[in-house]
Amino acid sequence: MRRFPSLISNPKRHPSPLLPPITPSKTSNPLTPNNSPKLVLFRILRDRPIDEARRVFDQIPSPDTQLFTMMVGGYSRAGRVGDAFRLFDEMPTRDVASWNCMIKACIDCGDVERARKLFDEMPERNVISWTTVLNGLAQVGRVDEAEEMFRKMPHRDTAAWNAMISGYCTNGRFVDARLLFEKMPQPNVVSWTAMIGGYDQNGESEKALSLFHQMCRSGIKPSSSTFACVLTACANASDLVLGTQLHTHIKKIGYLSDTYVSTSLVTLYANCKEIENSRKLFDESGDRNVVSWTALVTAYGLQGRHEEALGEFNKMVEFGIRPNQSTFTSALNSCCGLEALDRGKKIHMCTIKLGLELDVFVGNSLIVMYSKCGNVDAGLTVFNSMMRRNLVTWNSIIVGCAQNGYASLALKIFNDMSYYHIQPDEITYIGILTACSHARFLNKGKYFFQLVKEDTSVEVKLEHYACMVDLLGRCGNLEEAEDFIRSMPMKPNVTIWLVLLSACRVYSNVEVARRASKEIFDLDPHNSAAYVLMSNIYASNSRWNDVLQTRVMMRFRGVVKLPGFSWITIRESRHEFVCGDRSHPMAKEIYKKLDWLKGRLKEYGYVYDKRFVLHDVDDEQKETVLSYHSEKLAISFGLLSTVEGSTIRVMKNLRVCGDCHSAIKLISVVVGREIVLRDSTRFHHFKNGSCSCGDYWN
Template structure:
């Protein structure tokens, strides 16, 4: 706890910051009431406009400030985070009243010094209910809910504001049940009490209870405020409850609150969460003045509805309007870049982040790490991570997962070791990233070690996805019997993801018997899971069991399950070009096929031969060769070579796992053309350079 400097020392340190105090309060009263009112007006104007330095220059000219002027100046200093100046002024006051003590205590909390606030509270000669409420609010704000609770129950008297303060404290600290009990015991409730409980239930995951409270409030004739409506609309968005939300919207309009920022922003979010984004857009357009909050809500809404192009369009429109984005706006725009796998636009937003001074914002930097990692540019993701002045658990999880997905398993594990040096405790997501890294790099022993660490971590729970990764580690390496035994002894019940991991391993190692058992488990858990039918069919096909293939496909048809066709796409200059096997719909089809044929001839010079086993159709060899030659990823790569700048990296995305033949071909293409090719399939990123792949041909 900070020690207060002596009054004499403070006077010497800050003697230029305030007028000399009068020796008696009588002298202070020599200023006429008229002059006092004028000084108050001037000071209030400067403080309200955050011009505290000008307020100080005015204050030192006042011949004998009264207690109210001192208190105003103290509040101005703390608003500007100048706690030392406020403390000096408080010390040299000729006389203090409870209001000045309360202002100083509140200022300590606002400036982030709860210890000093606590000390001043205990030094107060007299306290009123505002003093008690201020200390309760402050302690709760800094997570000291136990202290706030003792203070509340130790208050000599409580008004409604004090009760509301404790209710809010409970809700803010996740103790909504205690808040509800206190709410029910309140002798008198006002609209603030009801609003605090509505917002508290919604923030703590019980939006339906929040809406029930709103109905009770209406029944009792209590008129909601704009804050009440905003909280209720947020609850409708989180429920979601579109019918009740529309009723609240009508009530907002009737009450005249539709133009207020919080209510209109909540309406935009409500309609977006209920998948009525056009209504969100209409609410946004009806606002006379758009601000960063309404823009952010609209951009978020487009993202929630999967309309990421429109989200980025609105983001850039916002920039052109001269409105500076906040950290949420930047992060949401970056999320849309991730969804579109558009690295170029992500880089442009990164430039905007730097230009607008968010280069140290942890929230935004974490989003940049994720964006680069998910767009296959792990090198730039690492640059952002290494340049961060501070990191939190999200930062470490993001870079570990990014390294795992981009073929840098050893680095992911090294980062985990470094993370422990900084005393950052891992969570479920950390362990999932580590297990994924081991799975993608044949690190079987390290995978077992990581899973054992997970089991021994008391604060981290084992989830089915952890077990699925462990099954993948064992199965992919050929230890199928051990993988089956692991599933049998799992600490949690195996789900579809676990059995799919085993089925995928059976596909790699052509184990028909275990594949049948795994597929049966999936059919029982999720009869409509298309991936299980396709994997099983492919396993049968690779083993030449065409009757079983036919039966599996007949089962799919009878259950209305449609196989998703394999497709690949490439994004260049904000335009996305998509290809399917044998696709001839592109304007450059002739040039693309000519490029594929040219590449095919070049590859043969390097000893490449088509791997026919990867075509799983019961057709003749000529048809298989044609199909493999014009797989979607090869067409996308050829297209990229045609229209991208020489020497630039080609980035291709695919919705399914890349086939072995395409993997071998693209690996050699990178050497033939001297270009880096990044291919993301349904499992991971493959970085092809100089005839090598980051996966080490193990994926």
């Protein structure tokens, strides 16, 4: 779900010119006959620490209900809800305002249950009481209760309608929000802004922009928050033309100084591949705050410029700006983009120091970062430590477990979701079907696929069908997988046929492969992966004439094979290798280490699997080619560059070949280390001579 700036701006408060700040001391008494107690207390609560305000409050002989309420509100704003409750209990009399103040204090600290209990105990309520509790229920996802409260309200003002509309939008019930908006007697700018943001949140950015035009035609003047939402919608719709027009208009009316507006512009230009404009806006604003700097970090990340994103994150910290949840989320996403586990760990330590590691958004990003960097155990530790979890949290850990070979654990976590009353969505089912596929749990996979088809709240998509094709193919049921594709209710795309073709490569099934490749070439005649897979299938069956014909066809059609390479990151430096590479500064040491490994592997009875040499050469040449595959070079360098006993993590842009897979299993025994290899399909965790993929290396 897309996030957008808050609908309610919180500008910095400035002391009123009519109320100059006072400087009370511990010994002096600011309460003089010429000073109103309410005025004095208001000024101290505004400008001074809460304990100083309490000292003044205690000097008031007989504080009335309004003074008590002011002090309760002060404790609430300071986050001292316990003190607020104690003072609330001491109040000789309470009016509606004091009850409302205490209810809001509970909601602000996340205790909606206590807020609801106070509401039920109130002798008298007004529309603010109802709206405050309604808002609190919606914030924690209890939309049905909020809806019931809205229906029971004896009187509804515009704020109550807006609270319910925002609650629907925030919790994904956009159809209900739209229906309520259309019934609303007099929608104001907040109502329109909530709906614009709601459309954008639900992936309908074009409709959000259309609604903005409708709002302008209705005579409603947009606020700065409206412009922030509309610019976010422009960014998500990649509408640079409208965004640029709005930029000019915003500059004329003076809203460019608003932090949320300027940061939305930074994001707009980044999404529209105008990152230099994002940079220029940031530099020109001169406002170095957490929101603007986070927008710049995010902007670089959106463009895949992750080094620059992390560079800006580091500058921000050095500048003394305290990162927030969004900053950490963007920085961790860039760590994922670089597969930079060490940098991710450093950022994790930073979140702990600032007390943000248990935040749900930060926690979700940490789980994804650790999972995508091949350290799912650390991701599980984060998951287990989180006090609050949302659907993204559950999906992230399930997908992470599935990709890292923890299939049984993924199934267990899926079952735990029902215990916590978490409703799965389409991503959950993709994760669980992927887990079944990678572990070859055929019957369980069929069961879950039937489950997703019966779940009326989930739309069955091509991705779910692709998971089933992958599962059937991994289990060797190639004809069944082909029949499954042809019986699909929607037209299969190239990806689904490629999944079947990959399975044909594993099982050397030429006939099914030919039919699958024909379907692919009908859809995309220049698909390089299909040509390479067909060439490999022919080569594994020693059909060298067919290999030659396939390569001739590739040249004729101008299809270029993606070169295979592997890389390893050591102390934040990335080292890349291709097959037979001797360009690395440590090439001599790397090859010496590889020769040592070859000798040790032979002692364990290892024999090269020459089927994975896809060229018609003699056996000696085949062995030489297999010896120096890029992943083996990267592992050799890792052994030379890391401390004894540490885990080696290697990334590869293509699938790992079967010979390398067998060799790395034995290398993990020889060197006594865990080796994590991520190929284009999944993670392989090699340890003590076995692999997490169960030897289905494709």
